[in-house]
Amino acid sequence: MPPKTHHTARGFRNNYVGTVTKSLGEVLRWQMSRLRDRLPPPPSVPTPVQTPDLEFVHANAAAGRRMIPAVTWIGHSTALVQANGLNVLTDPVFSHRVSPVKFAGPARVQAPGIALTSLPHIDLVLISHNHYDHLDRDSVKALDAQPGESPLFLAPLGIKAWMDRLGVRRSIELDWWETHIDLSAGGPAVEFHFTPAQHWSSRSLSDRNKTLWGAWSVLGEDFHWFFSGDTGYSQDFVDTRRHFAERQTPELGGGFDLALISVGACLPRWFMKMQHVDIDEAIQIHLDLAAKRSIGVHWGTFELADDPLDLPLHTIAGARDLKGVAEEAFFLLAVGGTRRLTNRTALRS
Secondary structure (H helix, E strand, O other), X not given: OOOOOOEEOOEEOOXXXXXXXXXXXXXXXXXXXXXXXXXXXXXXXXXXXXXXXXXXXXXXXXXXXXXXXXXXXXXXXXXXXXXXXXXXXXXXXOOOEOOOOOOOOOEOXXXXXXXXXXXXXXXXXXXXXXXXXXXXXXXXXXXXXXXXXOOEEEEEOOOHHHHHHHXXXXXXXXXXXXXXXXXXXXXXXXEEEEEXXXXXXXXXXXXXXXXXXXXXXXXXXXXXXXXXXXXXXXXXXXXXHHHOHHHOOHHHOOOOOEEXXXXXXXXXXXXXXXXXXXXXXXXXXXXXHOOOOEEEEOOOOOOOOOOOOOHHHHHHHHHXXXXXOOOOOEEOOOEOOEEEOOOHHHHHX
């Protein structure tokens, strides 16, 4: 395991830059420019929405080890990944607002692609960091109370105490490069590795960077997948590819079968560059990981920065062309849309 240089006396830092947060003066400068220029502009087209294929989602959930690898985008950074016999949610946010209070703050412009009450039974929930648009109190409580066994929440260091105070029954926190081995699917083990990303954490004025942030690399016999959480561009993704290189040789099925990579809330670049990638950098992460397929997430749902909600729709084609990436290799889903993918064991046969 690499040395824990990301630990500090006051919390945590990034691997390749110490901090990505801005000063109060820079925050005020950004907010003043937003007001002056009336940003973000309204989208020119609505976020695409698709009626969810609940019949497939629930049948797939019940298939156990015969599950077809599939991903359904619920909105923002929330996705349902069905693979390796497990139903996994990423950064579940189903609330109307992402804010410390319910009467103010960024409001959802599109309903969740699958309602909480329509989800299949969730086995695990992956949390990337503690910002309100990624760690939502009401959504966590509702998932913990699902019929039958509550899901297992996997979270960064420092977040388990928050989970415990909320009454969450099953949670584990991990440091970078630590792994949870899951055997609940009844077949070969599924490995959930918490891997580095470049970001920051805070839920109040007094806890900045006191909990960790990061990405998730999930390795199972049938499917390898990756979730970036929020991140700026850094060498962390090359490091991740190298870390798993011996497990992802061509003979073993190759690199990640799927990567979920943030693409929105990226403007203005002078303010957001170190903490949120733009579409060009997201596609570079796809290449750095040597992923077979990637889906852009973290867009089209909440107005969090100066970019219009539909920006990725207009920029993805040019960014792919610039990097020589095929349309089927890096794409966007409609809210509620499902993409079925290929079992890596089938690729090897």
